[in-house]
Amino acid sequence: xxxxxxxxxxxxxxxxxxxxxxxxxxxxxxxxxxxxxxxxxxxxxxxxxxxxxxxxxxxxxxxxxxxxxxxxxxxxxxxxxxxxxxxxxxxxxxxxxxxxxxxxxxxxxxxxxxxxxxxxxxxxxxxxxxxxxxxxxxxxxxxxxxxxxxxxxxxxxxxxxxxxxxxxxxxxxxxxxxxxxxxxxxxxxxxxxxxxxxxxxxxxxxxxxxxxxxxxxxxxxxxxxxxxxxxxxxxxxxxxxxxxxxxxxxxxxxxxxxxxxxxxxxxxxxxxxxxxxxxxxxxxxxxxxxxxxxxxxxxxxxxxxxxxxxxxxxxxxxxxxxxxxxxx
Numbered sequence: 001x002x003x004x005x006x007x008x009x010x011x012x013x014x015x016x017x018x019x020x021x022x023x024x025x026x027x028x029x030x031x032x033x034x035x036x037x038x039x040x041x042x043x044x045x046x047x048x049x050x051x052x053x054x055x056x057x058x059x060x061x062x063x064x065x066x067x068x069x070x071x072x073x074x075x076x077x078x079x080x081x082x083x084x085x086x087x088x089x090x091x092x093x094x095x096x097x098x099x100x101x102x103x104x105x106x107x108x109x110x111x112x113x114x115x116x117x118x119x120x121x122x123x124x125x126x127x128x129x130x131x132x133x134x135x136x137x138x139x140x141x142x143x144x145x146x147x148x149x150x151x152x153x154x155x156x157x158x159x160x161x162x163x164x165x166x167x168x169x170x171x172x173x174x175x176x177x178x179x180x181x182x183x184x185x186x187x188x189x190x191x192x193x194x195x196x197x198x199x200x201x202x203x204x205x206x207x208x209x210x211x212x213x214x215x216x217x218x219x220x221x222x223x224x225x226x227x228x229x230x231x232x233x234x235x236x237x238x239x240x241x242x243x244x245x246x247x248x249x250x251x252x253x254x255x256x257x258x259x260x261x262x263x264x265x266x267x268x269x270x271x272x273x274x275x276x277x278x279x280x281x282x283x284x285x286x287x288x289x290x291x292x293x294x295x296x297x298x299x300x301x302x303x304x305x306x307x308x309x310x311x312x313x314x315x316x317x318x319x320x321x322x323x324x325x326x327x328x
Contacts, residue, residue, distance in 0.1 A: 001289060004062040005031045006054075006069065006077050008042045009157060010091050012118065012277065013068035017046055019281040020066075026285055032057035034069075058084035064114075064288050066281075067091060070163040071170075075100040078115065082107045087114040089284045092174045093308065094301030096165025098326055101302040108298060116284050116294035117301030119178045121238050123279035126251040127179060130242065134183050139244030142184055145220040146243075147176035151236025153226035159202045167205035169195050169311050172224035174304040178296070179240050180212070180220055181303060188303075189215045192320040193311035199227055210311050213320075233269040 003020050005013060005028065020028045030049040033039030043050035051057035058065075058080060064087035067077045075095050081088050088108065094117050095101040108115035121127055133139065149172035157163040158171065181187065190213040198207045206226040213219055228236045238253040256273030287294045306326045314321040 001026050001064070001285060002029045002060075002062045003027070003285070004029055004057060004060070004065045004086075005042075006057070006065045006067045006081065007033050007035075007073070008038055008068060009033075009035070009070045009073075010068040011154070012091060012120075013066070014042075015275075015277040016066050016068065016089075016118075016281050017042075019275070019278040021046060023282075023285075029060060029062050030057060034073075054080060058086060062086060064089065064284070066118075070157045071096050071165045072163050075104055078104045079107050082111045082113050082115070085111060085113060087288045089116045089118055089281070090298075090301070091118045092301060093165070093170055093305045094298060095305060096170075098302065098306055098309065101298070101305060105298040105302065114284075114288055114294050115298035116287070117178075117296050117298060117304075118280060119175060119296050119300070119304070120276040120280040121175045121179055121253050122182060122296060123276040123283065124238075124251075124253040125274050125276075126255065127240070127253060130240065130249050130251040131183060133249055134242065134244075138247060139242055139249055140246030142218055142242055142244050144218060144243045145180050145183070146241040147180060147220065147222040148224075148237055148239045149173070149176050150223060150225045150227050152228045152230060152232065153200050153206060159200070159204050161204055164204075166308065166312060167197075168226040169193070169205050169208040169210075169224050170305075170308045172226070173208070173210070173222060173308040173311060174301070175238055176222050176224070176240060177212075177304040177307045178300060180222075181300070183240070183242060184214060184216070184218060186214045186216045186218070188212050188220075188307050188323055190320050190322055191307060191310040191314050193314040195312060195315035199225075205312075208311060208315070212307070233267055234271070
């Protein structure tokens with residue numbers, strides 16, 4: 001199977017590309033990036049061809065592409081790839097508006113290609129075990145949930161709203177919302193949120209606090225931010241707590257780490273658990289090869305994105321917002 005990388009704007013692109021090149025059943029055949037300098041540099045790093053033309057890239061016999069561009073470019077890149085008959089794994093958030101997400105989903109459906117949203121946290125070992133425990137009934141009926149995703153400010157285009165579509169609330173809400181939807185198997189109906197800028201000079205949101213109401217009445221909260229300092233020993237966190245009638249589960253996607261004290265580099269916490277990015281890529285490749293529906297669909301990506309967009313609207317209006325009312 002031949003796979004291509006479509007942009008290295010997002011840092012996850014390196015992890016996904018490394019997952020491909022170490023496999024024996026998949027070939028990384030090339031890279032397209034509209035930043036020529038970046039594209040040539042990473043192409044040399046991975047020893048593959050750099051394409052400076054998207055049309056030339058998509059006219060090859062590549063079967064699937066992984067889109068890791070700036071958020072605002074997800075829509076045109078996904079649609080172009082789908083029109084060329086390529087299956088797509090798209091970095092989160094799926095898009096920056098509901099209208100764009102729907103168009104991406106519909107075009108991929110029309111062209112008969114798979115569209116998977118990159119939510120690797122679902123493949124984290126602690127999250128998988130949490131899902132299994134819920135399915136076995138170990139916590140009973142879920143009463144409430146609490147999530148956090150607090151990391152470092154990535155800078156660059158992430159803090160340019162015209163490229164990202166939003167700050168920390170968009171960037172760090174979708175992963176945990178997807179986990180909550182997956183665990184509860186229900187949709188969020190209403191969002192109340194506070195959104196602000198606390199930690200950086202750039203005038204884009206870097207902190208938020210959300211209260212969520214599911215259709216079945218379950219209440220949840222989420223804390224998304226870019227609140228970790230540059231010297232923090234890890235990138236951040238991704239946690240979820242599930243409280244039920246029989247028990248409680250707490251899962252931390254980045255808890256499998258070592259404490260390292262080095263005279264040369266100081267203190268660090270290298271992660272030693274299973275690679276969830278690698279599992280994400282493996283699952284996507286398997287679905288394409290076996291012609292099965294991907295595990296995390298475009299619709300999943302859109303639902304999580306809509307909750308983040310509802311949070312922005314709630315913060316602006318200073319009132320609770322129905323997720324289904326999100327448009328545009």
